[in-house]
Amino acid sequence: MNLTLKIWRQKNANDKGKMVDYKISDVSPDMSFLEMLDVLNEQLINSGDEPVAFDHDCREGICGMCSLYINGEAHGPDRGVTTCQLHMRMFKDGDTIYIEPFRAKAFPVIKDLVVDRSAFDRIQHAGGFISVNTSGNTIDANAIPVNKEDADEAFSAATCIGCGACVASCKNSSAMLFVGAKVSQFALLPQGKVEATDRVLNMVKQMDDEGFGNCTNTGACEVECPKGISLENIARMNREYLTASLKG
Amino acid sequence: MALDSKIPQGPIADKWTNYKNHIDLVNPANKRNIDVIVVGTGLAGGSAAATLAELGYNVKAFCFQDSPRRAHSIAAQGGINAAKNYQGDGDSTYRLFYDTVKGGDYRSREANVYRLAEVSANIIDQCVAQGVPFAREYGGLLDNRSFGGVLVSRTFYAAGQTGQQLLLGAYSAMNRQIGRGKIKMYNRHEMLDVVKVDGKARGIITRNLINGEIERHSAHAVVLGTGGYGNVFFLSTNAMGSNVTAAWKAHKRGAYFANPCYTQIHPTCIPVSGDHQSKLTLMSESLRNDGRIWVPKNMDDVKAIREGRLKPTEIAEDNRDYYLERRYPAFGNLVPRDVASRAAKERCDAGYGVNATGEAVYLDFASAIQRYGKEQAHIKGLNENDAALIKSLGQEVVKTKYGNLFQMYEKIVDQDPYNTPMMIYPAVHYTMGGVWVDYNLMTTVPGLYCIGEANFSDHGANRLGASALMQGLADGYFVLPYTIGDYLSDDIRTGPISTDTKEFEEAEKEVKEKIKFFITNEGKHSVDYFHKRLGKIMWNKVGMSRNVKGLTEAIAEIKALREQFWKEVSVPGSSDELNEELAKAGRVADFLELGELFAKDALNREESCGGHFREDSVELDGEQKGEALRNDKDFAYVSAWEYKGEPSDAVLHKEELEFNDIELKQRSYK
Numbered sequence: 001m002n003l004t005l006k007i008w009r010q011k012n013a014n015d016k017g018k019m020v021d022y023k024i025s026d027v028s029p030d031m032s033f034l035e036m037l038d039v040l041n042e043q044l045i046n047s048g049d050e051p052v053a054f055d056h057d058c059r060e061g062i063c064g065m066c067s068l069y070i071n072g073e074a075h076g077p078d079r080g081v082t083t084c085q086l087h088m089r090m091f092k093d094g095d096t097i098y099i100e101p102f103r104a105k106a107f108p109v110i111k112d113l114v115v116d117r118s119a120f121d122r123i124q125h126a127g128g129f130i131s132v133n134t135s136g137n138t139i140d141a142n143a144i145p146v147n148k149e150d151a152d153e154a155f156s157a158a159t160c161i162g163c164g165a166c167v168a169s170c171k172n173s174s175a176m177l178f179v180g181a182k183v184s185q186f187a188l189l190p191q192g193k194v195e196a197t198d199r200v201l202n203m204v205k206q207m208d209d210e211g212f213g214n215c216t217n218t219g220a221c222e223v224e225c226p227k228g229i230s231l232e233n234i235a236r237m238n239r240e241y242l243t244a245s246l247k248g
Numbered sequence: 249m250a251l252d253s254k255i256p257q258g259p260i261a262d263k264w265t266n267y268k269n270h271i272d273l274v275n276p277a278n279k280r281n282i283d284v285i286v287v288g289t290g291l292a293g294g295s296a297a298a299t300l301a302e303l304g305y306n307v308k309a310f311c312f313q314d315s316p317r318r319a320h321s322i323a324a325q326g327g328i329n330a331a332k333n334y335q336g337d338g339d340s341t342y343r344l345f346y347d348t349v350k351g352g353d354y355r356s357r358e359a360n361v362y363r364l365a366e367v368s369a370n371i372i373d374q375c376v377a378q379g380v381p382f383a384r385e386y387g388g389l390l391d392n393r394s395f396g397g398v399l400v401s402r403t404f405y406a407a408g409q410t411g412q413q414l415l416l417g418a419y420s421a422m423n424r425q426i427g428r429g430k431i432k433m434y435n436r437h438e439m440l441d442v443v444k445v446d447g448k449a450r451g452i453i454t455r456n457l458i459n460g461e462i463e464r465h466s467a468h469a470v471v472l473g474t475g476g477y478g479n480v481f482f483l484s485t486n487a488m489g490s491n492v493t494a495a496w497k498a499h500k501r502g503a504y505f506a507n508p509c510y511t512q513i514h515p516t517c518i519p520v521s522g523d524h525q526s527k528l529t530l531m532s533e534s535l536r537n538d539g540r541i542w543v544p545k546n547m548d549d550v551k552a553i554r555e556g557r558l559k560p561t562e563i564a565e566d567n568r569d570y571y572l573e574r575r576y577p578a579f580g581n582l583v584p585r586d587v588a589s590r591a592a593k594e595r596c597d598a599g600y601g602v603n604a605t606g607e608a609v610y611l612d613f614a615s616a617i618q619r620y621g622k623e624q625a626h627i628k629g630l631n632e633n634d635a636a637l638i639k640s641l642g643q644e645v646v647k648t649k650y651g652n653l654f655q656m657y658e659k660i661v662d663q664d665p666y667n668t669p670m671m672i673y674p675a676v677h678y679t680m681g682g683v684w685v686d687y688n689l690m691t692t693v694p695g696l697y698c699i700g701e702a703n704f705s706d707h708g709a710n711r712l713g714a715s716a717l718m719q720g721l722a723d724g725y726f727v728l729p730y731t732i733g734d735y736l737s738d739d740i741r742t743g744p745i746s747t748d749t750k751e752f753e754e755a756e757k758e759v760k761e762k763i764k765f766f767i768t769n770e771g772k773h774s775v776d777y778f779h780k781r782l783g784k785i786m787w788n789k790v791g792m793s794r795n796v797k798g799l800t801e802a803i804a805e806i807k808a809l810r811e812q813f814w815k816e817v818s819v820p821g822s823s824d825e826l827n828e829e830l831a832k833a834g835r836v837a838d839f840l841e842l843g844e845l846f847a848k849d850a851l852n853r854e855e856s857c858g859g860h861f862r863e864d865s866v867e868l869d870g871e872q873k874g875e876a877l878r879n880d881k882d883f884a885y886v887s888a889w890e891y892k893g894e895p896s897d898a899v900l901h902k903e904e905l906e907f908n909d910i911e912l913k914q915r916s917y918k
Contacts (some may be wrong), residue, residue, distance in 0.1 A: 012825060022350055031522045032660075038776075045774045045829065050820050053828060055314060057487040059527045061656065062412055085659045110458055111826045118435065121315050125427040129420035129870070132377045134299040134725045136367070141376040142334060145388025155381035155406055158413060162317055191379050216587040 001027040001183035005040065006095040007052055017109065019098075026062040029125035034066065035087055046121050046207065061085040061226065064161030067168070068113055069100040074224045082163060082226045102168035106175070106211045111234060117164050119210040120178060126206035127199040128182045130197055139241050144190050154188040157181045158177060159227045166229075168220035172213030177221040179207050180233035197244040202239055251504070251888055251903045254686040255359040261263025261341075261911045264363045267687075268730055272737035279304035281743070282736050283467040285452055286438045287494050289316030289422065291415055291717055293473025295724030301430035303729060305736075308465055309422070309431050310454060312438045312489055312831070315417045320475060321720060325532035326337070327393060328717040330368040335392055341365045346910060348715060351397045351584050352680070352708020353858035354912050355510070357886070359687060359703045367726040368718055372404055372902065374468035374725060382406050394537055395713035396729060397584035400425035403714045406655045407534050414717055418724070425677040437463070438831060439494045441755045441879060442470060442501045443698060447695035449501075450745045453586055453755050455763075460824040462760055464752045468736055469695045471510040472498060475725065476679035476701040478511065480839045480846065481791075484676035484785025485517060485530040491835040492842050495683050495702050497549040503691035503886035504901060506704035506786025507681035508842065512711055512859050513792050514677035515588035518660055519608040521548060528675040529660060531611070531653055533713040536581045538616035539670070540648065541588070543600040543609050545569045553602050560602070560610055560669050571595055579917040585918060586710045586859045589674035590876075593792050596673070603671055612669035617642030620888035626801065654862060655715035674792060678716060680859065681849075684888040684903075688731035689723060692888075699723035704886065709858025729770040763823050764765065766833045771818035775832045778813045782806065782836070790847045795863040799851040803844055807896070810840040842894035849887055855879035880912050 002025045010017030024040050031039075034056050041051035057065040061082045062096065068083045070076035076086045091097065107115040132138060158181070166177035183200050186192025192199075215234060222231045256267040258500030274282065282305050286297040289311040297309040300329035306717040310375060344365035349356055372390070376382065383391040392401040419561050425431040436457040443464070444452040451466035463710040477492035478484035499505045516531045544550050545567050550557035571591055573580045583591075592609050595601070602608050625629040625632045632638070643666050647654065654665050661671070683698040684693050685705055691698050700720040707715065785805050789798035813836070821827040865877045886903040 028522055028524060031524045032526070034528050035524045037526060039376075042774055042776065045818065049822070052831060053826055054731055057313055057318055057489050058320060060323055060485075060529050062323050062409070063313070063487060064315075064322075065313060065318045075536060080655065081659055085656070087659065089662060102693070115825060119315060121423070121426075121433075121435075124420070124423045127427075129424040130377065130379045131424060132374075133302045134295070134374055134421070134729070136370045136374070138370075138373045138377040138424055141332070141382075142389045144376075146384055147388055148384050148386050151381055151384040151388075154379075155413070157382075158381050158416060159409060161412075162315065185381065186379050189379050189381065192375060205905045234433070234474075242597045 001029065001091065003027055005089065006096060006098045007113070008100045009052070009112055012111055013108055027086065031088045032059070032084060033070070033086040034084050039044050053114050056084055056112050059084040062161060064163040067102045067115065067163060067165070069102055069168055071098050074102065074168040075226050080226060082161070087201045096172055102164050104167045104173035105168065106173065107164060119212070120162050120164065120175070122210060123175070123179060124205055125180065127202040128133065129150070130186060131195060146189060150188045154185045157184040157188070157229065157233050160229050161227055163221045163226065165224050165226060167212065169220040170213065171218065171220070171225040172216060175207050175212040175220070176215040176234045176237065177225065177229055177231070179203050180237035181229050183237045183240055184233040187236060196240060197247050200237065200240040200244045210240040251684070251901050252686065253903060255688065257359070260358060260362045262325070264361055264366055271730060274737050274740060276304050278459050278740040280306070282306065282739055283308065283745070284471060284732070285310070285465060285467040285909045286471045286473060287452065288319065288475060288477060288737040290319035290473060290700060291418055291720030292702070292724045293416065293471070294319065294418035294422055295721050296471055296473060296699060296728050298418060298425055298433055299725050299729045300732070301425035304389035307425070307431045308434065308467065310434045310439055312436065312457060312523065314435055316422055316433065316435070317416060317417060317594060320398035320490050321415045321717070322412045323487065324717055325409045325530065326395065326534035327714040328371065328403060329714045330372045330718065331365055331402060331404050332369050332372060334390060334730060335401045337400045339402050343400065344368060347398045348706065349708065349711060349910050350915060351710060351712040353710050353859050353915055354708065354907065355883070355905065356706055356708030358907060363727065364706050364719060364722050367722045369728060371408055371721045375414060375417050376601065378417040378420060378707060380406070380413050382413070388881040393534055394582065396533055396536060396582045396588065397579070397712045402872055405534065408650055410536070411717060414721065418721070432514050433468065435886055438496070440759045441497050441836065442693070443752050443755045444501055444693065445745070445749065448489050450692045451747060451752060454758050455759070458826050460827070462756055464756060466499040466746035466747045466752070468739045468745065469697065469732055471697040471699060471728065471732070472683065472702050473700045474816060475703045476682065477839070477842055478679050480782065480843050481676040481786045483520065483525060483528050483787070485514060487526050487819040488527060493835050493837070493838045494697070496838040496842055498683055498691060498693065498696060498698070499891050502693045502889055502891070503698070504684040505682070505845065506886050507849065508886045508889070509682035509790070509853060509860050510858060511676060512585055512680060513589045513674045515585055515592055515674050515797065516611060516672045517675035517677070518657065519603055519671055529656065530675070530677060531657060531670065531672060532650070533585065535611060535650060535653065538649070539581065539611040539613050540570055540615055541572050541611055542568045542570045542579055542608055543595050543602060547599065550600055550602065554604060555591045558764070569600070576917045578775070583917045584710060584712060589792060590861060592674055599731035608671040608673045610669035611672045613646055613665065614669070617646055618765045620645035664854060678711055680704065680709060680711055684886070688734065689728055690731070690735065695735065697728060699728055709860055720858035724843070741820045761832065762834065766817065766819040767823050769817060769819070771816040773816050773818060774827055775817060775819065775836050778809060778817060779836045781809055782912045785809070786843055790850055793861050793863055794850050796851065799847050802847040803851070803896070806840065806844040806847065810844070813837065815824070815839055821882070841895050845889060845898055848895060848898065852887060853883060855883045857883070871918065872916065878914070883914070
């Protein structure tokens with residue numbers, strides 16, 4: 001395949017940035033999207049130009065490091081995958097592909113397609129944990145049976161990879177799906193109930209402080225989430241938040 | 249320097265308890281005056297950082313990714329072993345210990361492995377308390393599955409994302425301490441050297457990957473949890489950023505490097521599709537619980553499949569060779585990884601590979617789908633003779649067990665594994681070798697510790713499935729926090745370590761000079777050009793099957809490639825910005841040294857053991873004909889290499905392995 005790429009280039013956080021056109025040929029449909037960018041970068045290096053910076057690591061859809069807004073969609077046109085799992089067979093010969101960073105006030109651009117998502121970490125510091133020390137004296141793992149449906153649902157919420165596609169897809173740049181997933185994981189398990197009140201209040205406060213927007217229920221986040229995290233998690237977080245606020 | 253493994257006296261079952269009863273402790277007030285650096289935030293580094301901070305030490309943690317949650321432990325799929333014996337199927341601490349030593353082909357240290365088995369049950373308790381959502385049965389209790397090389401079900405799991413859930417558990421424990429200010433987290437920082445003061449590890453030099461700043465960090469002890477070096481093969485199941493640099497810099501500062509040739513080639517990975525390939529994707533070993541591995545019996549069928557004239561589902565049962573079930577009736581598809589990988593290579597070398605390159609075998613779920621479908625129909629009182637119904641019920645069960653893996657496969661290969669068998673082939677996955685450590689997990693540099701995959705200690709020459717997660721968390725949560733205290737008890741009066749000394753200055757200067765070289769060198773080839781060539785040499789000559797000729801050639805070729813690299817490498821951009829090529833250049837420079845030592849170690853070890861298979865050391869006759877032949881008389885030792893400049897000058901030190909509690913036997917899975 002021969003393709004035209006329109007890629008966001010921005011030298012650093014202070015640079016204004018612009019879209020730049022590139023041509024790439026002989027792209028195999030079996031390549032992953034990032035392998036296609038590897039080939040482009042090899043071309044750029046060999047011709048003395050600077051390669052395009054983008055985040056990536058595991059390249060199997062689990063670390064959450066890769067991002068990219070491709071043709072107006074977080075992680076590109078395929079569903080249920082991250083950019084590293086997106087394959088070029090989703091595109092046609094002659095296509096023009098727009099490649100931009102995840103955009104949100106809380107995710108400033110570092111360089112080209114690389115953004116700073118440390119706001120997500122700070123939300124987790126505020127309450128994304130159960131306060132238990134590593135003593136080796138915790139009770140036996142089977143001492144508290146957990147209803148299988150709850151355990152499975154907690155697991156589904158916990159599969160969030162923290163990539164930020166939800167924020168990038170939301171017109172308000174809301175992080176409710178990300179925060180809702182973590183709050184839900186613990187709210188569904190008996191171990192998490194002890195600190196439930198503080199957790200949801202602290203995490204939501206940090207989320208607001210970071211400059212993420214509000215949720216207006218458009219549901220774009222759920223559609224673009226590569227892990228299929230459900231909107232149900234936002235509803236659950238809202239219930240938890242309401243209960244906690246009444247208590248607090 | 250003579251190697252002292254510092255194994256405590258006494259019976260094996262009492263060693264760890266006695267050890268803990270007699271070590272020196274640091275009181276809580278003094279812990280506040282002691283700093284510890286932890287490099288790497290995977291299961292080992294993350295759990296160590298969190299636990300040390302909980303204990304009261306001041307922890308500085310470093311990772312090269314944008315968040316500690318991205319460490320490659322996140323990608324571990326199948327599960328974590330623990331001797332809980334919840335299934336009542338005969339498991340025990342001793343049996344987990346025995347299986348691990350046997351699975352490692354009797355090349356691991358007994359005392360370390362026993363301790364690992366001993367603390368394994370605690371790991372599960374700890375993780376459940378943290379809210380890790382393991383798979384459960386309908387009664388609400390934890391579920392288990394089986395893994396290769398064992399006869400019990402002791403593997404705890406969370407679908408095909410166990411590593412993710414365990415890492416997020418450790419990450420949450422870290423977050424609690426970061427929130428309290430007890431861990432200072434440095435994301436997007438890469439460690440580029442260890443600094444020694446008066447012979448002790450007292451700090452590190454790092455590069456801030458965003459602005460390129462070179463920084464000095466000091467502490468009373470340094471812990472490396474920086475993972476394995478599988479990326480020396482370029483193509484592996486490791487993440488793109490996984491590297492040996494931290495471990496290799498430690499080696500250059502005096503830490504011995506042990507058993508570099510012990511590498512695990514995992515049998516079930518998605519085959520290579522072309523030259524553009526940047527990494528390989530694993531399909532969890534847990535799939536071998538339900539998948540059956542085969543190739544066609546007849547060469548005509550192989551040809552027809554390659555030419556697209558025949559589908560695998562059209563080949564009759566009688567014309568399939570389920571070669572693992574044929575060769576190893578006792579363990580069948582669940583033989584250990586090294587055995588399964590060599591068997592796949594044997595069939596493909598004989599011409600029976602089923603894809604265009606001839607390097608793939610089938611992993612087939614049709615029987616499992618039938619079996620589960622019938623079971624479900626029976627439970628639900630439905631018609632057990634309705635083929636379509638059975639198939640769909642069976643597919644549902646398979647989906648709940650392995651859904652994410654099947655989806656991953658379909659996205660990469662563009663085939664539906666519910667309806668046609670998967671194609672798989674072995675790929676580099678894990679490195680058992682690593683930095684040499686004693687029983688305390690301390691390297692040969694005082695105050696420098698190494699944990700998790702980065703050290704060599706527990707898996708011998710081959711790691712059993714679901715044991716990497718166990719080791720990472722055991723080291724970080726339950727072992728290091730004790731052993732490091734014993735060392736730090738001497739440091740309660742030391743006070744803060746200054747970075748304003750000649751040792752830090754010299755280390756920083758060296759790092760800066762190397763960076764300057766890369767940026768100013770006007771070479772003609774990219775970093776990847778060299779990395780790919782190194783990978784080809786490693787895979788072809790130091791891969792699944794090794795011989796004297798190939799290894800000797802590899803050593804010469806890697807040396808020549810390294811020399812070319814230092815002349816002709818080209819790194820674009822500058823040093824004071826985000827520059828991935830610059831980071832890669834430093835990593836590949838270290839791989840080019842490690843690769844040669846790796847081949848040298850493989851040449852030295854004139855026996856076949858675990859993942860190290862030497863063509864000149866095989867059983868010549870009897871029931872085991874053609875199987876790997878170990879040589880316990882001459883090679884029951886750990887090879888610990890001391891750095892002396894060029895890899896060819898490295899000096900071998902032997903730690904003789906003593907087996908008092910397990911009898912050395914040939915590993916038979918027949």
